[in-house]
Amino acid sequence: MKAQLKIQEMAFVLLALVLLAGMAFIFFMTVQKSNLEKESENIKQQMVISILDRFANMQEIGCSANAICIDEDKAEIIKKYQSDLKGSFQGVKNIEIVKIYPSNGKIVPYSIGEGNQSYSTYVNLCKQEKLVSSFQWDCGLALLKVEY
Amino acid sequence: MKTKAQEEIMGFTMIVVIVMVIGVIFMFLLIPNKPERSNLELENLLNAWLNTNVGEDRVRDSISECESFSCESLNKEIPIIKDAFVAKGTINTINGWSINITYSDKVLANYSEGKMIGNSKAAFVPVSSSLVKLKVWYADSNN
Numbered sequence: 001m002k003a004q005l006k007i008q009e010m011a012f013v014l015l016a017l018v019l020l021a022g023m024a025f026i027f028f029m030t031v032q033k034s035n036l037e038k039e040s041e042n043i044k045q046q047m048v049i050s051i052l053d054r055f056a057n058m059q060e061i062g063c064s065a066n067a068i069c070i071d072e073d074k075a076e077i078i079k080k081y082q083s084d085l086k087g088s089f090q091g092v093k094n095i096e097i098v099k100i101y102p103s104n105g106k107i108v109p110y111s112i113g114e115g116n117q118s119y120s121t122y123v124n125l126c127k128q129e130k131l132v133s134s135f136q137w138d139c140g141l142a143l144l145k146v147e148y
Numbered sequence: 149m150k151t152k153a154q155e156e157i158m159g160f161t162m163i164v165v166i167v168m169v170i171g172v173i174f175m176f177l178l179i180p181n182k183p184e185r186s187n188l189e190l191e192n193l194l195n196a197w198l199n200t201n202v203g204e205d206r207v208r209d210s211i212s213e214c215e216s217f218s219c220e221s222l223n224k225e226i227p228i229i230k231d232a233f234v235a236k237g238t239i240n241t242i243n244g245w246s247i248n249i250t251y252s253d254k255v256l257a258n259y260s261e262g263k264m265i266g267n268s269k270a271a272f273v274p275v276s277s278s279l280v281k282l283k284v285w286y287a288d289s290n291n
Contacts, residue, residue: 013161
């Protein structure tokens, strides 16, 4: 009888310990899960920005001054002919370039409706200036916003 | 007899709890520390800022000038970064930001604004012989 009681007690203790170990593991996994979620959100954001970078590098809108830049003249031309370009930018509903420096204001080169998701990244907005015998890029800072 | 058995069980439980706590701490320590990676959004901002023309020269030219001569124009160009945060609306979600430009062991510029607390993201871009580091501390834990 006494031995049975002891075994029972031991069983309860072991059960409690297993539960405790389980709780500790759940705590560890919860912390890990939230870290992973944060990391996946970061990766998603980075992917979106790299898509925008590729967008800014498109021949139709990009410039050759540096890696990620938009040709202001090309943007103005796209704005003029945007009805002819409908559907040219796959899935893109709106393209907006917000000037930050040296001037303010914005250029909306392409707009065919409202998008569900909006992404943005920093780019150079450049214009070619004619010097005596050559051309020079004059670049400002801008924010490229794309709506899908 | 009963008290002794209870004491034994209590002692055993305590040992196991301590071992478990050490185990959990060990599990957290086992996770390798992630090296600080350059954030693409901030990297784009840094690159765009460095290639921005202020007058005749670009910001990156001011850094080269600062390496050998004067940092006056560079110091005037740093606030453009704040304009960029304002334009995107990021300024409302960040606690603070800092920019650090080093040339060998010499600090060319070290500017910070706000509180350096919360989750942070950083970007590093080499310019000429210097290294430009932009770091932003976010108020929102999701960042």
